[in-house]
Amino acid sequence: MRVFLVSVVTVLGVWWGAAPAQAIVFFSQGNDANLTNPGNGVPWENVVQMRSGSGPIGTGVYLGNRYVLTAGHVGPLTSVKVGFLDYQLDASAPVSIGTADMKLVRLASDPGLGTVRLNTSSASDGGSAYLVGYGVGRAPSSLVGTSPVTWGDSSTATKRWGTNFVDGAISRVQVAGYTSDLLRTQFNSNSGVNEAALTIYDSGSALFRQIGGEWFLVGLGAYVQNSGYSLASADFNSRESDDSYFIRMSSYSEGPHQIAAVGVPEPSSHKLLLAGLAVAAIFFLRRSQSIRS
Numbered sequence: 001m002r003v004f005l006v007s008v009v010t011v012l013g014v015w016w017g018a019a020p021a022q023a024i025v026f027f028s029q030g031n032d033a034n035l036t037n038p039g040n041g042v043p044w045e046n047v048v049q050m051r052s053g054s055g056p057i058g059t060g061v062y063l064g065n066r067y068v069l070t071a072g073h074v075g076p077l078t079s080v081k082v083g084f085l086d087y088q089l090d091a092s093a094p095v096s097i098g099t100a101d102m103k104l105v106r107l108a109s110d111p112g113l114g115t116v117r118l119n120t121s122s123a124s125d126g127g128s129a130y131l132v133g134y135g136v137g138r139a140p141s142s143l144v145g146t147s148p149v150t151w152g153d154s155s156t157a158t159k160r161w162g163t164n165f166v167d168g169a170i171s172r173v174q175v176a177g178y179t180s181d182l183l184r185t186q187f188n189s190n191s192g193v194n195e196a197a198l199t200i201y202d203s204g205s206a207l208f209r210q211i212g213g214e215w216f217l218v219g220l221g222a223y224v225q226n227s228g229y230s231l232a233s234a235d236f237n238s239r240e241s242d243d244s245y246f247i248r249m250s251s252y253s254e255g256p257h258q259i260a261a262v263g264v265p266e267p268s269s270h271k272l273l274l275a276g277l278a279v280a281a282i283f284f285l286r287r288s289q290s291i292r293s
């Protein structure tokens with residue numbers, strides 16, 4: 001079963017009751033590209049793989065104090081792969097983030113990673129960004145330059161990075177019982193050879209932006225357009241493009257329901273994750289270049 005929002009947005013990733021959507025793919029590169037830390041301080045090591053008893057099931061972001069943030073629809077979870085090691089979850093229940101398609105799970109032991117800062121300023125959401133996720137790659141038969149892309153199986157799921165441009169936002173999007181504020185990127189070739197879109201197992205992937213010289217998590221991968229999968233087609237069209245949607249961190253930076261006594265990360269001198277939901281009209285962020293029509 002596929003879950004749609006006004007026939008354009010569908011759940012990305014694997015979850016109970018939904019068919020797989022698809023992971024990161026590149027405009028003109030194959031499966032062997034962008035598999036190592038891109039440098040420049042991008043929190044590459046903090047992006048982790050969410051796993052079930054049968055293998056990969058999604059992506060997450062290690063925030064600190066043993067907490068991992070992932071999409072609410074990712075599950076059932078049994079462990080989290082950090083680098084080459086599997087970490088078991090502790091006995092605590094996942095912490096839901098308001099009505100959004102997000103949850104926090106906690107590792108039973110400390111993986112020894114640093115912390116990730118969450119963006120709290122909506123004015124800083126738009127612009128160039130890095131995507132990092134554990135999605136599948138191309139099938140062996142899907143050569144670079146072929147369009148649309150044919151996706152590989154779980155054996156092609158590995159950590160990759162790509163780039164894109166955050167050019168829009170939409171509030172209170174309802175999908176599969178969740179209501180979330182989202183950021184949008186388009187797979188429309190304006191970010192060069194490293195341009196990325198979301199595919200299978202990229203639910204919970206990271207959207208990072210460098211703001212004031214520091215890296216922040218601005219979005220968490222959740223949904224794609226086009227009937228449950230990114231077509232990664234070279235036929236770019238602003239009306240029928242391969243849009244990717246990310247839960248907007250800045251919408252959860254203030255509100256009455258802070259995650260009770262949870263230090264994420266710890267210690268912290270400022271609010272990093274709250275469960276409030278901002279209510280705003282649909283709007284589009286200004287950008288330095290126009291979208292293709």
